[in-house]
Amino acid sequence: xxxxxxxxxxxxxxxxxxxxxxxxxxxxxxxxxxxxxxxxxxxxxxxxxxxxxxxxxxxxxxxxxxxxxxxxxxxxxxxxxxxxxxxxxxxxxxxxxxxxxxxxxxxxxxxxxxxxxxxxxxxxxxxxxxxxxxxxxxxxxxxxxxxxxxxxxxxxxxxxxxxxxxxxxxxxxxxxxxxxxxxxxxxxxxxx
Numbered sequence: 743x744x745x746x747x748x749x750x751x752x753x754x755x756x757x758x759x760x761x762x763x764x765x766x767x768x769x770x771x772x773x774x775x776x777x778x779x780x781x782x783x784x785x786x787x788x789x790x791x792x793x794x795x796x797x798x799x800x801x802x803x804x805x806x807x808x809x810x811x812x813x814x815x816x817x818x819x820x821x822x823x824x825x826x827x828x829x830x831x832x833x834x835x836x837x838x839x840x841x842x843x844x845x846x847x848x849x850x851x852x853x854x855x856x857x858x859x860x861x862x863x864x865x866x867x868x869x870x871x872x873x874x875x876x877x878x879x880x881x882x883x884x885x886x887x888x889x890x891x892x893x894x895x896x897x898x899x900x901x902x903x904x905x906x907x908x909x910x911x912x913x914x915x916x917x918x919x920x921x922x923x924x925x926x927x928x929x930x931x932x933x934x
Contacts, residue, residue, distance in 0.1 A: 743767045744768070744925075744928060745933065746810060746932045746934065747933070747934055748808060748810040748932060749770075749771070749809050749810065750763075750768055750770035750809070750811075751770065751811045751812070752771070752773075752812050753772075753773055753775070753801075753811055753813045754774065754812075754814055755772070755774045756918055756919075758898075758917050759814060760772060762914055762917065762918075762919040763924075768928070773802065775798075775802060775805075777797050777801045779797070779815075779826075781794065781824065789864070790817050790819075790824050790849075791814075791817045791851035792815075792852075792853075792862055792863075792864045793851065794815035794817075795815045795853045796813075796851070798813035798815065798853070807857065808856070808857065810856045811854075811855050811856070812852065812924070813852070813853045814850055814852045814918065814919060815851050816848060816849070816850040816918040817849050817892050817893075818841075818849075819846060819847045819848075819849060820840050820844065820847075821840070825837050825840070825841075825892060825894070826892055827889065827890060827892055827894075828888060828894045831883050831884070834883045834889065834894040835880070835883050835894075837894035838874060838879045838882070838888070838894055838895060838901070839874075841871045841874075841893060842872075842873055842905075843871060843872065843873040844871060845868055845869065845871075846868070846869055846871075846893070847867065847869070848892070848915060849864065849867075850863075850864075850918060850919065850920050851863070851865075852865070852923070852924060854924070854927055854928065854931075856932070861927050863920060863927060865911070865915045865920035865923050866911060867909055867910065867916050868911060869906060869908075869916055870906065870908045871905045871907065872905055874905050878905065882899070882901040887901075888901075897909075897917060898917060
């Protein structure tokens with residue numbers, strides 16, 4: 743466990759990020775603000791998660807002095823198209839059909855900032871799904887677990903257990919928080 747120079751604020755409402763930061767045994771509080779999550783056309787799919795994480799960090803900038811803020815965003819990129827969170831069950835089904843029997847990237851952008859000192863992490867993991875049947879997709883989509891997840895799935899959910907044949911990179915990144923990279927950055931730059 744590391745001790746940090748500053749109190750930590752996790753600027754995310756994600757229960758998975760909260761759980762993973764707790765598992766790192768780093769004390770923190772949660773503080774969130776609503777922000778517009780629009781990605782301009784000139785931002786590449788591979789840079790979109792980091793762009794969104796920076797928007798969140800900028801929104802908190804005036805609220806936090808001498809506190810370490812962590813913001814993050816995760817996107818799924820398939821065929822060079824960003825798949826965000828589905829807005830309905832049809833969109834969730836369409837996303838899972840796209841991911842079925844193929845490999846995609848899960849990219850999490852993280853901003854770690856104290857005052858004007860900032861570190862940006864952009865972590866990518868390749869995920870391969872086996873061929874999913876329409877019954878499997880329908881079963882998962884009807885469970886409502888697809889609604890709040892980029893790409894309409896959670897690696898830790900039923901669909902991940904039965905459908906993901908391999909990953910190349912960080913499992914926790916696919917959950918939405920690259921724990922190793924975050925811990926290493928905190929240890930290198932902010933540990934007492």
